[in-house]
């Protein structure tokens with residue numbers, strides 16, 4: 001093997017390493033840094049952070065509405081509210097935004113939207129209120145898990 005080809009291999013290996021690292025950052029790690037309270041900070045544009053926090057408040061409102069509807073024995077209302085926070089809400093996120101999120105964050109976020117669809121499906125079977133409440137509580141384990149692990153930080157330009 002002559003010197004030039006060693007150089008070729010070296011350059012190729014370097015390019016491959018860069019590509020693999022890029023894939024890892026975009027697909028798995030996301031844009032993160034150590035947070036100031038022991039959690040992982042997910043760093044994103046300020047506008048994205050504001051939008052995500054808005055979606056979070058919608059989640060909270062949905063959980064409140066669902067609990068109130070269960071207390072009223074109105075499973076139709078539970079179904080409507082839960083469905084509105086289901087996978088329909090997860091569609092239309094840009095690839096650039098999704099790339100900033102760690103894989104685990106994306107998985108938890110998607111799973112939570114899916115859980116709301118599951119809540120809607122359960123409500124449609126007109127279950128006992130206790131059963132409905134237990135499913136809501138189960139869904140909220142996702143909220144708790146994600147909040148324990150992550151905070152959001154606006155990118156400073």
Ligand code: HEC
Pocket residue numbers: 053054056057059060063105106108109112139140142143144146147150151152153
């Ligand atoms: C995939 C992760 C994830 C999931 C799942 C999740 N959250 Fe959040 N939520 C966050 C992060 C990160 C923040 C910002 C926390 C911070 O920066 O300190 C947040 C913030 C919030 C806030 C504060 C909003 C504001 O205006 O400051 C509320 C309320 C909230 N979440 C409710 C919920 C509820 C209710 C659920 C479950 C139905 C939920 N979240 C599920 C990650 C998540």
